[in-house]
Amino acid sequence: MNTINILWVDDEIDLLKPHILFLEKKEYNVSTCQSGTEALEVIGDTNFDIVFLDENMPGLTGLETLNELKERRPNLPVVMITKSEEEYIMEEAIGSKIADYLIKPVNPNQILLSLKKNLDHSRLISEKTTSNYQQEFRKIAMDLSMVNSYEEWADLYQKLIYWELELENIEDIGMTQILESQKNEANSQFGKFIEKNYTDWFQPGADAPLMSHNLFKEKVVPELSDKQPTLLVVIDNLRYDQWRAFEPIVNNYYKKASETSFYSILPTATQYARNAIFSGLMPSDMEKLFPQYWKNDTDEGGKNMHEEDFLREQLKRLGLSHISYSYNKITSLKGGKKLVDNFKSLKDNNLNVVVYNFVDMLSHSKTEMEVVKELASNDKAYRSLTQSWFKNSPLLEMIQLSQQLGFKLILTTDHGTINVSAPTKVIGDRDTSLNLRYKTGRSLTYQDKDVLAIKDPKSIHLPSITMSSSFIFAKNDLFLAYPNNFNHYVSYYRNTYQHGGVSLEEMIIPFVVLDPK
Structure with a gap:
């Protein structure tokens, strides 16, 4: 002090x-x-x-x-x-x-x-602290002009989040505006970095970051042990700043053993990124090896119905068929409470997976419900709402029970999300996918500067719906909008939380290992 x-x-x-x-x-x-x-x-x-x-x-x-x-x-x-x-x-x-x-x-x-x-x-609110922030912002501005590796981008993003949380309680609009402009500039530069490097990350022997499809093998498997059960919690759609908001609550029960960042694959959408975690495969390989489990954007039916099947197949491929595991997906309060009631039955498993969907539902509710739009009008409010949910959720009860039973805890997510502020026009045929941050289809017309365009999906291990399909991913905080009924569409989706595209918030996400206190 x-x-x-x-x-x-x-x-x-x-x-x-x-x-x-x-x-x-x-x-x-x-x-x-x-x-x-x-x-x-x-x-x-x-x-x-x-x-x-x-x-x-x-x-x-x-x-x-x-x-x-x-x-x-x-x-x-x-x-x-x-x-x-x-x-x-x-x-x-x-x-x-x-x-x-x-x-x-x-x-x-x-x-x-x-x-x-x-x-x-x-x-x-002292002048000295304000002066420290200003000095740090100047340093971040210099870093922004020089950052050129996936490690440096992860570090810079952490720094921006740190200052965003530090400034959260200071009623200084000028400071907040400086930070917002730096985040926008960072995302603009990050988009260029991803455009230049993302495809190369899939070349044999490339220097690539830890990504969704390698996460389980590289990070989860080494933590598994016959002596101690592991609880792996995947909170859908969790940004780094939201994790920081409720980390202090988790720290009442667990101490952090390690924390690392990893990169969500593109599209930063549940169907792609979460299936990649559980299968240990990129989407084009999932489609090829497990056509019975994989569904493309234009296919009918739920796109995340087979995560447990993908997990089973990955364990088999890694020579871990012998380990005992459970898989639970929570999409409602009732489902969460039911798992809490039966939690002690998990103690004999080596691995217990819980996929928790609340944050994803929160972001979609913000689009559809006026009351949630009011409650989560900006990132600070969105963090606060996440923290409030966590404090009162069955998930916290699970973490408390997990600590009492001596489980190791791993917390992670499949991708983050970004508050979109401006539209960019796109034209596609009726088979074009519906997501606001990415599109796949034939004959897409778009603003070049606003998107990362991938003409050959196979180059980034994504399926092609037709021979001439391509993918586009929105950059910065843009969302993709069709020209027809443009104004209504834009007013409906502006200032909502979306994912699927290229941004620091969507792509750089936490993986945290914790030991019970």
Whole structure:
């Protein structure tokens, strides 16, 4: 903790020696003054975090000193201390925006409580902190011009999320706008990076990031053990910042053993990315090897009905047919509660997989329900809603039970999501897929600069619905819109959460291994 600098102003300061010693033992740095005039001189030279100010002093009174202090340092918290309980003094002091009000004689614990109440907030809005953010933004701007590898992009994205969460509680619109513009610039550069490198990642021997289809083999399998059951939770559609929002709750029960980022394959959509995790295969290989399980965009029926079958086949391929496992997909509160009730029956399995669909449903509800649009109007609100759900969900109960039973916990997702803000026009035939962030079909017409276009789907291991099918993926925070009924379509989908395209939020996602506390 940084040292907290306190200025205590009282004409009888010698009588307060025990209080000052108490605070110094708690590692606060206390400076003292015996008059308002002296206090006004001192605050010009030293950066204090808080002032304790006696109201009843000769010369400048406490209220007069308070008014002068507030003119010079409007954000400096001031705690008024007085012998008097006269109402007008309290009203005047409160009108002058004091941080707290204490009646003499004060005891040391009252002082400590006042410090704790006021300092966390004041430190965040101090000029020094703001200056640190500004310096960091300049560094990020320099990094943005130089970043050129998948590791550097993952690091830069983490940094942006860190500052976004730090700034969340500071009511500084200017700072938030700087961050938003940096995120937009980062996504613009990231789109170019993916356009240049994504196809190469599938060449034999290429330097490629960990991706959806390698995740299970590379990261989950090494964690499996006969001595300890593993709970693998895949939360559909979970962004990194949402994980950061509820990570502290998980930390009450588990300690982090390791955390890594991986890249969702394109399209960043459940049907492709989650099937890739469970099958250990890219979509074109799934279609070829397991036509009975794979469905293309234009096929009828559910696209994620066979994850358990894909998992079984992958375990067989990896020589792990002997391990005992369970697979549970939760798509409702009722389903979550039912699994909680039966959770102890999982303790004899080596691996228990839980796919939890709430966040995906939340993002789709935001598109369809006005009330959710209001509740999740921006990323900060979307994080808050996710955190609130998690705190009250059967998933948290599962994690608590998992800790009690001594399970290892792995938390991950299939892809993230992005709040889309602007349309880009696309034209396709009636067999073109429906997703707003990617399209596959024949004879697609689109704005070149707005999309990553893949003329040959096989080059990135995607199926071709017809001989002449191609894929396009929206970049930045754009969504794909047809010209007919354009204005209605745009107003309906603008500022909704979508996935399937190319962005930091959709592609760079967490994989976290935790041990029970």
